[in-house]
Amino acid sequence: MVKHFITVQSFFHQIDCFCPDGDHSEVIKINKGDVIKIINERKYINGVGWYFLIEHNSQNSFFAALSDLDYYHSQGLLLSIIDIELTLNYLNFQVDHALDNDDELEFIDVSNKIIESDKLKKKLVASLKSNKPKTMSV
Structure with missing residues (x-):
């Protein structure tokens, strides 16, 4: 879960x-x-x-x-982190599509969505790292 x-x-x-x-x-x-x-x-x-x-x-x-x-x-x-990864994967596909079609407006729109999704991912990953139990080194 x-x-x-x-x-x-x-x-x-x-x-x-x-x-x-x-x-x-x-x-x-x-x-x-x-x-x-x-x-x-x-x-x-x-x-x-x-x-x-x-x-x-x-x-x-x-x-x-x-x-x-x-x-x-x-x-x-x-x-979840998986949802964000899937979103980023799809947005990267859309960027490639916009570049192939020379669609500057779509490229800018999708790029902004990637930036926003990446910020959310980094914040969630930081939270995950801060909640991991500490291991003792011997």
Whole structure:
């Protein structure tokens, strides 16, 4: 399971509360470029479904419904490193196509998308490296 994602567009997420009074529900804004890490801790709520512990920018933690995470990913709001690699591969193909057709406007547009995707990739990779466990040298 992919555990690290980066947001490519800002959105709001409703944090569910399962207390009897339900007063703890709140909305959190997840900004473009934020890193989302899915922690192995999860729980099942009868009648609602699976919830996974999410770490937002290595600061905030909250539980999010699996259905919400699936929705954000399917809408292209959250991308994994694999998603970004596939996007970059396709964009490089589009650059080659624009060069073959001498289409300067398409070349500029696609080049800007490559630059933006590469920035997101570097930020996600940096986050992945900072979360790796340290090994002891002997």
